[in-house]
Amino acid sequence: MTPFTFRRASDASAAIGLVGATASAKYLGGGTNLVDLMREGVERPAALVDVTDLSQAIEARADGSILIGAAAKNTALAADRTVRTRFPMLARAILAGASGQIRNMATVGGNILQRTRCTYFYDDAARCNKRQPGAGCDAIQGFNRIHAILGASPACIATHPSDMCVALAALDAIVHLEGPQGGRTLKLVDLHRLPGEYPDVETELTPGELITAVEIPPLPFAARSTYRKVRDRASYAFALISVAAAIDIEDGIVRDVRLALGGVAHKPWRAWAAEAALRGQPATEASFRAAAEAELTDATGLRDNAFKIELAKRTIVAVLGERAGEEA
Amino acid sequence: MNFTVNGKPIEAAFDLRTSLLDLLRDHLGLTGSKKGCNQGACGACTVLVDGARINSCLALAVQYEGRAITTVEGLASGGVLHPLQQAFIDHDGLQCGYCTPGQLCAAIGMADEIARGVPSVVTADLSAETIDLDHDEVRERMSGNLCRCGAHNGIVDAIAEAFGEVPA
Numbered sequence: 324m325t326p327f328t329f330r331r332a333s334d335a336s337a338a339i340g341l342v343g344a345t346a347s348a349k350y351l352g353g354g355t356n357l358v359d360l361m362r363e364g365v366e367r368p369a370a371l372v373d374v375t376d377l378s379q380a381i382e383a384r385a386d387g388s389i390l391i392g393a394a395a396k397n398t399a400l401a402a403d404r405t406v407r408t409r410f411p412m413l414a415r416a417i418l419a420g421a422s423g424q425i426r427n428m429a430t431v432g433g434n435i436l437q438r439t440r441c442t443y444f445y446d447d448a449a450r451c452n453k454r455q456p457g458a459g460c461d462a463i464q465g466f467n468r469i470h471a472i473l474g475a476s477p478a479c480i481a482t483h484p485s486d487m488c489v490a491l492a493a494l495d496a497i498v499h500l501e502g503p504q505g506g507r508t509l510k511l512v513d514l515h516r517l518p519g520e521y522p523d524v525e526t527e528l529t530p531g532e533l534i535t536a537v538e539i540p541p542l543p544f545a546a547r548s549t550y551r552k553v554r555d556r557a558s559y560a561f562a563l564i565s566v567a568a569a570i571d572i573e574d575g576i577v578r579d580v581r582l583a584l585g586g587v588a589h590k591p592w593r594a595w596a597a598e599a600a601l602r603g604q605p606a607t608e609a610s611f612r613a614a615a616e617a618e619l620t621d622a623t624g625l626r627d628n629a630f631k632i633e634l635a636k637r638t639i640v641a642v643l644g645e646r647a648g649e650e651a
Numbered sequence: 652m653n654f655t656v657n658g659k660p661i662e663a664a665f666d667l668r669t670s671l672l673d674l675l676r677d678h679l680g681l682t683g684s685k686k687g688c689n690q691g692a693c694g695a696c697t698v699l700v701d702g703a704r705i706n707s708c709l710a711l712a713v714q715y716e717g718r719a720i721t722t723v724e725g726l727a728s729g730g731v732l733h734p735l736q737q738a739f740i741d742h743d744g745l746q747c748g749y750c751t752p753g754q755l756c757a758a759i760g761m762a763d764e765i766a767r768g769v770p771s772v773v774t775a776d777l778s779a780e781t782i783d784l785d786h787d788e789v790r791e792r793m794s795g796n797l798c799r800c801g802a803h804n805g806i807v808d809a810i811a812e813a814f815g816e817v818p819a
Contacts, residue, residue: 324668329713355709358670359690373714398703402769407777418772422795423761425691427703428710558772558794 324361331373335501335535338374343503343531345370350533352394352433355425360438363445365454375430377535381406387541393432393499393534397421397487400431410539412548412567416490416585419552422559432534435488435498435514436526439481439589440561441470452478453522468627469561472635473619474588479522480625483515483590484561490550492591493567493583494539502532511537515590522589544571544579547649551642552585553634562586564635566642572606572650582643584618587635594618597639606647608640615639652716656681657725663712671715672696672707675722683723683752687797694796697753697760698722704760706795723752726759735759738809746800754796754806761792762814784815 328345332338342348348370351357360366378392383405391400400406401417421429443449443462450459462470462480470480488511496511514526528534548569554560565585571578580601582594597618604610615636622632653662656679663678672689675681675698687695689708696708699721726733735755738744745751765782773791774782782788789807798806 327667329667329711351711351714354711354714355691355706358709358711362689371711375714398764398769402767407770411777414770414777415772418770418774422691422694422706423764423771423792424694424697424704424706424757424795425709427760428705552772558791 324364325367325369327361327368328370329373330370331376333376335374335377335533338372338377338533339501339503339531341372342370342533348372350374350432352430353396353425353428354433355421355429356433356437360445364447365438365445374432374533383409387543389539391431391537391539393430393536395431397426397429397431397434398423400487401426408546410490410494410542410545410548412493412545412550412569413487413490413539415550416486416552416565416567419550419562419565420486431487431537434485435491435511435534435537437483437485438525440484441481442466444481453481453518453525456521456523463625466627467625469563469586470625470628471588472622472624472628472631473584473592474517474590475623476518476520476522478520479518479589481518481522481589482586483588485591486550486552486562486565486585488515488591489565489583489585490567491537491539492593493548493569493581494542494545495581497538497540498534499536499538500528500532501535502529504529506535508538511591512593518589525589542569542581545569545581547646548581549642549646551638553638564631564638566635566638568639568642568646570601570606570643570646570650572647575605577601577604577606577610580643582614582618582639584635584639587622587631594639596620601643606643606650608644611640611643611647612636614643652713654716655719657721658719665712667711667713669712670708671698671705671710671712671720674712675707675720681722681724684756685749685752687750687753692797693750693753694757695750695753697756697796699756699760702760702763704757721756723755726755733759735809735813738813739806742805742808742812743802744805744809745798745802750796750798750800754793754798757793757796758806758810758814761789761810764792765814784811
């Protein structure tokens with residue numbers, strides 16, 4: 324690990340000032356990903372600014388929305404009564420990720436900004452365009468079981484590993500940012516980028532910008548939402564495929580739906596095509612299958628991950644079927 | 652920098668790169684907490700910070716300045732084993748023992764989470780006020796701790812005895 328300075332920030336403006344004062348400074352949340360990457364030599368910040376003293380508040384608002392401080396721990400968010408009743412897919416997604424220990428350390432802001440678990444990104448001896456732009460990608464010809472089937476590029480097939488973000492994408496979450504140029508908001512679905520030619524540029528954040536809060540707008544039918552994760556072992560593994568779903572059915576017709584996928588792309592994948600295909604259709608397995616087909620039309624598989632295309636479709640159909648059964 | 656470790660105030664000076672695990676083991680001589688994978692996968696380094704279980708290998712010690720840390724060395728009191736330690740012995744919850752300190756701290760942290768009503772991914776009803784500590788709940792909640800000897804069944808039985816009934 325390369326040496327670094329360490330400062331604890333008391334509020335967002337102090338944190339932004341401290342990070343702006345040192346080149347290659349980084350914000351530090353729970354450290355469960357950044358400390359590991361520093362140990363591997365993938366990350367080499369000259370300065371760490373600890374932002375875990377920033378707001379951890381989880382505010383249930385009267386209009387049905389929730390405002391979550393970015394320093395809230397993953398455990399606290401999953402255990403929050405309002406989250407569990409208004410947005411159960413979010414609680415289930417968080418609880419499907421990592422281990423009890425890691426959820427106690429990890430913050431909401433850090434979960435959003437965690438890096439891919441592509442093994443070639445971690446391996447200093449492998450070529451990786453994300454770690455070293457222009458170096459090439461050893462995953463494309465390598466062991467790529469966990470890699471992307473949607474939105475990948477010839478430069479990078481890494482996936483975003485977060486479960487929480489899949490639920491946030493489905494719930495139209497809004498990320499609150501503060502930076503040297505002031506504050507702004509960004510939809511979670513617009514925060515992460517597809518790899519394109521520049522897989523090293525993973526988000527739309529500008530230098531020094533800090534996530535201060537995440538807002539989830541009201542969505543009454545999300546009270547019956549869920550999250551299903553398919554993985555290589557029953558617990559403590561990253562997703563092969565995951566699905567966050569909420570569906571609103573009236574008289575057998577899909578009035579509205581929210582659907583997002585994890586484990587498929589460089590960003591949490593909002594299933595816009597499937598949602599459009601479902602609205603106004605009968606809530607039947609045939610409709611669910613057609614919607615899944617529409618979403619995966621452009622999916623491409625490599626040597627080890629082609630099975631995930633059919634797995635994604637089947638998981639979508641299964642989860643929507645389960646939700647429809649509950650609604651009926 | 653100041654910490655409270657197993658109830659005692661301590662002061663330590665160390666390189667900022669030092670993990671909480673290395674602080675405990677190499678600076679304070681508390682070698683009960685183990686370094687298995689050193690990347691958060693095995694749980695052998697699990698300690699309690701203000702009662703919450705964490706992976707001390709992924710924690711920079713400097714981030715935990717001023718906090719109260721409990722390691723396996725702090726579980727027994729007055730020469731009497733913690734009930735969970737005795738239960739591990741009674742139920743053969745170990746063979747080589749390398750993962751045991753982490754298993755013990757993780758299970759104590761887990762029991763506190765259950766008492767506070769923190770759900771898990773196998774909790775069927777997220778709106779329930781209380782959570783039954785059944786077999787599936789224990790296995791899911793202890794998945795961050797590996798035992799390569801395969802003593803998991805004894806570990807689950809020990810946790811059941813110490814913290815409540817676990818129907819099969």
